Amino acid sequence: MPLEITMPQLSDTMTEGTLVKWLSKEGDVVKAGQVIAEVETDKATMEMEAFDDGIMAFQAVAEAQKVPVGALIAVLAGSGEDVVQLKQQYSQGVAPVAAVAASSPAESHPSPHHDAAHSTLEVASSSEIHDMGDRLHGATRKDIPTDPALRRRGGAGERIAASPLARRTASNMGIDLDRIQGSGPDGRVTQADVLAFRGKSAGRSVASLSAGAAGPRPPLPLPRLSGGKQVVPFTKMRAAIAAQLLKSAQTIPVYHETIDIDLEEVSSLRQRLNAAMEAEGVRLSLSDFVMKAVAVALTSHPMLNARFNSQTNEITCYTDVNLGIAVAIPDGLIVPVLRGVDRMGLKEIRLRGADLIERARAQRLRQEEQTEATFSISSLGSMGVRQFTAIINPPEVAILAVGAAGKRPVVYGDRIVARSMMTLTLSLDHRVVDGAVAAEFFQTLKVAMEDPGRMLV
Numbered sequence: 490m491p492l493e494i495t496m497p498q499l500s501d502t503m504t505e506g507t508l509v510k511w512l513s514k515e516g517d518v519v520k521a522g523q524v525i526a527e528v529e530t531d532k533a534t535m536e537m538e539a540f541d542d543g544i545m546a547f548q549a550v551a552e553a554q555k556v557p558v559g560a561l562i563a564v565l566a567g568s569g570e571d572v573v574q575l576k577q578q579y580s581q582g583v584a585p586v587a588a589v590a591a592s593s594p595a596e597s598h599p600s601p602h603h604d605a606a607h608s609t610l611e612v613a614s615s616s617e618i619h620d621m622g623d624r625l626h627g628a629t630r631k632d633i634p635t636d637p638a639l640r641r642r643g644g645a646g647e648r649i650a651a652s653p654l655a656r657r658t659a660s661n662m663g664i665d666l667d668r669i670q671g672s673g674p675d676g677r678v679t680q681a682d683v684l685a686f687r688g689k690s691a692g693r694s695v696a697s698l699s700a701g702a703a704g705p706r707p708p709l710p711l712p713r714l715s716g717g718k719q720v721v722p723f724t725k726m727r728a729a730i731a732a733q734l735l736k737s738a739q740t741i742p743v744y745h746e747t748i749d750i751d752l753e754e755v756s757s758l759r760q761r762l763n764a765a766m767e768a769e770g771v772r773l774s775l776s777d778f779v780m781k782a783v784a785v786a787l788t789s790h791p792m793l794n795a796r797f798n799s800q801t802n803e804i805t806c807y808t809d810v811n812l813g814i815a816v817a818i819p820d821g822l823i824v825p826v827l828r829g830v831d832r833m834g835l836k837e838i839r840l841r842g843a844d845l846i847e848r849a850r851a852q853r854l855r856q857e858e859q860t861e862a863t864f865s866i867s868s869l870g871s872m873g874v875r876q877f878t879a880i881i882n883p884p885e886v887a888i889l890a891v892g893a894a895g896k897r898p899v900v901y902g903d904r905i906v907a908r909s910m911m912t913l914t915l916s917l918d919h920r921v922v923d924g925a926v927a928a929e930f931f932q933t934l935k936v937a938m939e940d941p942g943r944m945l946v
Contacts, residue, residue, distance in 0.1 A: 491575055492543060492565040496556045499530045499856045505557045506530050508550045516572065517545045519565060522650070522677075526562070531729040533823055533852040533859065543567055546575040651678035659683045672840075681844035685770055726821040734880050740799065742919040745878050748931045752894055752909040755941045766836065775894055775911070776868060777838045782937035783889060784810045784830040785944045787864055790930040794863045796884040797921050804886075804921055813862030813882065814842070816849045824882065825849040826862045835945075870894060876912045886918040887927070 496506050507529040513519055519539045526537040543565030550562050564579050566572045649666045651659075655678045659666050669686045671678035723731075737743075755778050763772050787794040791806040798805070810831040813824040825845045830838060848854055867879040868891040879890040892912040899908045913934070917927050937944040 490567050491546065491570060492541065492567065493561055494539075494563045494565065496528070496558050496560050496562055497537075497856065498558045499528065499535055499860075503530045503558060505555050507555050508552055508562065509534055510552055511548060513545050515545050515548055515576065519543050519545050531725050533726075533849070533854050535852075535854055535856060535859075538855070539565070541565070544570075544572050546570075546572045547579040549579065649678065650676060655679050655683050679844045681840040684843070685840060724820055730821055733882065737881050737883050741881055741883065743881060743916055744919055744924070745914055745916055746924065746927050746931060747876065747912060747914045748935060750911045750913060750935055750938045751899075752911055752938070755938055756909055758941050762835065771836055771839055773835055773839050776870075776891070777835050777842065778938065778941060779868075779891055779913075780812060780814075780827070780830055780838055780842065780866065781833075781835055781944055782934050782941075783812065783864065783866065784833075785937045786930050786934040788831050789933050790926065792922055792926050793887045793917075793930050795886050795921060796863065797886050797918060798884060807863045809863070811861055811863045813865035813885070813888075814846065814849075815865065815867035815879070816846055818850055818852070823849050823852070823854075823859065824862065824865060825854055825858050826860065828857065828861075865889070866891060870911070876914060878914050879916050881916050881918055883918075886921040888916050890914040890916070 499506065509527040509529050511526050513523070513525040519525060519542065521539060521541050523539050524536045525539050525545070528535055528537050545563060546566040547564040548562070549564070550556050550560075556562060561579075564575060566575050650671065651666055656666065659669070659678075664683060664686060666678055666683075669678050669682050670676070672682050752775065755775070759773050759775065759778065766772070787810050788808070791808070792804075794810055795804055795806045797803075808831075809829055812827045812830045814827060816823050816825060825848070827838070827842055827845055833841070845854075845858060848858075862882070862885060865879075865882055865885055865888040867888060869877055870891055870893040873893050875895075876892045877890050879888045881888050890913065892914070894909060894911045896907045897910045898905050899910065901908060913931075915927055915931065
């Protein structure tokens with residue numbers, strides 16, 4: 490049975506996507522988890538992965554073509570199907586009756602329990618393809634290694650499964666990907682794996698991201714002025730940002746709460762942990778501790794780890810913490826989602842967070858990595874901003890603004906002393922979160938940061 494691959498809705502605001510590049514051509518054998526194309530949405534360029542095995546029989550969309558959500562992109566041939574006949578049928582606009590939809594627009598209110606191990610392109614179940622026998626119409630079974638290690642390690646002429654950013658990083662460092670054990674789905678090599686493999690050199694690379702949750706913004710290209718003015722195009726990304734934030738400003742009764750955090754204890758612990766992990770090339774940042782403390786606090790105060798449906802007036806609180814991290818890119822802002830932070834240790838937060846941020850800047854995120862956030866963080870600390878307020882990204886109900894860490898004169902006991910301090914500011918939706926509830930969340934967060942041993946238990 491053929492599988493129809495349609496343009497999925499990869500973000501809440503997406504109505505169409507641009508097929509940037511085909512990575513598989515007609516006639517190619519396609520395996521589950523293989524990246525088959527790159528798609529540009531209103532927020533980022535994302536990799537599109539196949540969900541099942543098959544043969545690329547027909548590509549209905551040319552590169553650089555815009556496609557509405559739900560429109561046909563390509564067709565995979567299943568077991569025993571004639572690839573040439575399928576191509577002729579779809580080229581003439583005559584689709585077989587047995588064809589099934591390969592993907593569908595995302596639901597308006599997705600669950601954060603969505604299986605992140607599934608491919609970005611959600612293909613409808615097709616168990617009939619799994620049992621292909623000794624022949625997959627044009628490719629023998631020996632051409633498709635069944636052992637995951639062989640498939641990842643390039644058996645039968647295959648490339649090693651790795652993200653584009655991991656490939657570029659490994660190439661720049663002169664590292665053979667075959668020497669790296671991947672930690673991604675099905676052994677996929679990520680940039681964090683490459684950096685960790687590099688050892689101490691990788692540690693310096695990872696440490697460069699430690700200044701803030703989102704790190705320093707890349708330098709913006711300045712427009713050349715002619716005649717005293719320059720009209721800057723309003724890009725698709727800027728339009729999406731404008732629409733979302735205008736909706737937030739117009740519909741959410743927002744208020745703010747601010748707290749100062751003493752960083753002396755957490756800084757001391759960070760120094761000791763970094764010394765212990767030096768041989769692994771891992772260096773924790775203060776932002777890693779902030780994310781861990783936020784996750785600890787959210788599990789105790791689920792009203793902030795929530796999404797609000799203004800159409801039905803339903804509040805959905807979550808047990809999993811899917812943390813949105815605001816990342817600046819040259820032409821806008823993107824918020825990748827670090828899923829399940831509440832189940833991660835500091836080391837995992839560091840490696841997965843660094844990899845996620847790097848791929849966000851390269852605009853190479855998968856669908857599940859930029860959807861279903863339950864709470865967000867925005868940091869300008871690396872740029873020296875001491876305090877600011879952030880705008881809530883609906884349907885979330887809160888966002889935390891993280892300011893710069895630095896020495897300040899504070900009253901400690903009966904003396905005025907210099908202590909490392911950081912200012913945090915919450916923006917909150919008053920329809921869902923009352924002031925006292927937010928203050929209790931801040932109290933838990935403050936204890937976790939000022940007595941960091943507690944959140945490691």
